[in-house]
Amino acid sequence: MNEITPKGPFDGLLVIDLTHVLNGPFGTQILCDLGSRVIKVEQPGHGDDTRTYGPYVNDQSLYYSFVNRGKESVVLNLKEDKDRAIFINMLKQADVLAENFRPGTMEKLGFSWECLQQINPRLIYASSSGFGHTGPMKDSPAYDTIIQAMSGIMMETGFPDGPPVRVGTSLSDLCAGVYMFCGIASALYGREKNGRGAHVDIAMFDSTLSFLEHGLMAYIATGKSPDRIGNRHPYMAPFDVFNTQDKPVTICCGNDNLFNSLCRALNLTEAMADPRYASNVLRVQNQASLKAEIENVLKTQTAKFWVDRIHQAGVPVAPLLSVSEAMELPQTQARNMLVEAGGIRMPGNPIKISGYPDPHIRPGAATLDQQGEQLRLEFN
Amino acid sequence: MNEITPKGPFDGLLVIDLTHVLNGPFGTQILCDLGSRVIKVEQPGHGDDTRTYGPYVNDQSLYYSFVNRGKESVVLNLKEDKDRAIFINMLKQADVLAENFRPGTMEKLGFSWECLQQINPRLIYASSSGFGHTGPMKDSPAYDTIIQAMSGIMMETGFPDGPPVRVGTSLSDLCAGVYMFCGIASALYGREKNGRGAHVDIAMFDSTLSFLEHGLMAYIATGKSPDRIGNRHPYMAPFDVFNTQDKPVTICCGNDNLFNSLCRALNLTEAMADPRYASNVLRVQNQASLKAEIENVLKTQTAKFWVDRIHQAGVPVAPLLSVSEAMELPQTQARNMLVEAGGIRMPGNPIKISGYPDPHIRPGAATLDQQGEQLRLEFN
Structure with a gap:
């Protein structure tokens, strides 16, 4: 090994x-942030659709720049022989191929998993799609909102008397992206041991199901879906959002001592002695009246x-807080969570690993076909 | 290598x-699902607090079982010499040490990162905390709701005329857990190249900021936080949740063709010809009246x-859909996203990698100190 500091744990990967x-x-942005060389192959015309999405800063789409x-x-046209040959040469040298087409698209282009293994048996091939590459719904269209709707997470979010x-935020897109990175990193580690590539198959639907938490616990325990509970905690009280004279605040009392401290801070001496609030279980049962008493003071x-x-x-x-x-x-700055890439501020990398740099100034997004030649x- | 199928890419790791x-x-559940041997070291008394949380199935806490x-x-008492010696012997053989105490706790226990490196220079030491191990807020208490409140994500979620x-779901806890796994997998891959351990430092706050998406884009573009927009898409219409005679549905029209197809399906011929809805930009501007016309039919x-x-x-x-x-x-079953562990149904592993098993029946959570002896x- 030479002594140049690697850009990240995946430095040297293509x-x-x-x-x-x-x-x-x-998902591939994380690989890039952690040191990989990432070559984005875009379709002829306008390339990635998000290049046409606002908002724009310095003539660059923020949507595109944030994740590229x-x-x-x-730009390669995978339906033309000359460009296909270049693409195949890339695959022969690549460690990872990532795509999030509808299942079946890669097969139609002539790049099924079987075919990819023949081109490069060490290739990690990662797919992310709405419902995954297997199962009866694999061909269903999937936008983030559709997956949020069908996963149960929208029905879990909101107030009991509201919709x-x-x-x-596009939670289903984003968590599937992170899981795609998880699958790639895991398969790369596995390849160190067995020398073989692998197909990583991530679904936005699966990813969102894995985040259901207490709603899924309630279903398993009772066979029924829970009601929406707004901003409060299902098992602790007072643990909610409360209105004050101007803006809302959240107060989180996980036990009796914290509840008593809160009562003293708010001069709620009667509530502190009230038998309806004598234990956490009772406070959860009577959280509505307790909330009203707290908000009266706040x-x-x-x-x-x-x-x-x-x-x-x-x-x-x-x-x-607003965005x-x-x-x-100051914490956001101290953690370098708002970096500057190509002259535009954008979110930093939340994966901090000692021994690798976490630069504040980073290369920006490329224009379409910028490195094409x-x-x-x-x-070639 | 022997020919026994590995349990996952991290089979053989401790x-x-x-x-x-x-x-x-x-985060460590993912390591376990992908083949690692995970030894949970619990404190004397009742162990992990979640063992005392409901709901219970077969006398087991679902909360504990879902993630363990x-x-x-x-059970080890890290303040007693005999147990410390066992713990240090574990660390000498371990690949990964993971914790989510408040920053400073490991130092107080005598296991600072410097000390851990002396015990085992190849150890990957992963921390996850509310605000991370650096910055002015590192010592602030952090529950999921506090991080959601301070990251801007709560202010982005909901309707313009509502709170x-x-x-x-505990999004900030969960996405930090996944990022902790990302950091560990990345550091393990890096160790294959440089032979050294590393400290992974994940913050729930950083993790949630990385998920802000269009709210953060709006802030970067304009310097202001965006208004809440309910269930609709910021840049496309009609792309929202609509009420029908009984339950709500989501309809996602990303372009003119889809809008025209929708109008034909709903017999909305006048809307299709209405100049207020002639382009996506106009439909976004007039989404409220368009939504009313669509819901009238639905x-x-x-x-x-x-x-x-x-x-x-x-x-x-x-x-x-409800949870x-x-x-x-059937898709959930086809993707094995509801597995059975220790006789209890719980979420499956969304990271599907070819060449490794994805068993439907899995070992359950251990009772406290079950493997202690x-x-x-x-x-020893």
């Missing part, structure tokens, strides 16, 4: 990236006042 | 697991009727 839009690119920074771009709520002062006071009492408390307030926290030569 | 509650155990199945359990909504029939009809028209559509409906889909002998 990833051929056919992914598009959000789910697949989010640091990747090289080449189901979509998670305000409404007399601002969120800032109460966060300071309740924090001093040793009770876990926090303001509800801009969250991004402007060199890449066509390199893999 | 993971010492000090994690507790949800975030850390969710297949792990061995031993912010907590994601109906309210005449059931969700099942409309899902069939709109699906036949080639437009992406889905019913909103029980989602888990009972053998383990104390093995690492």
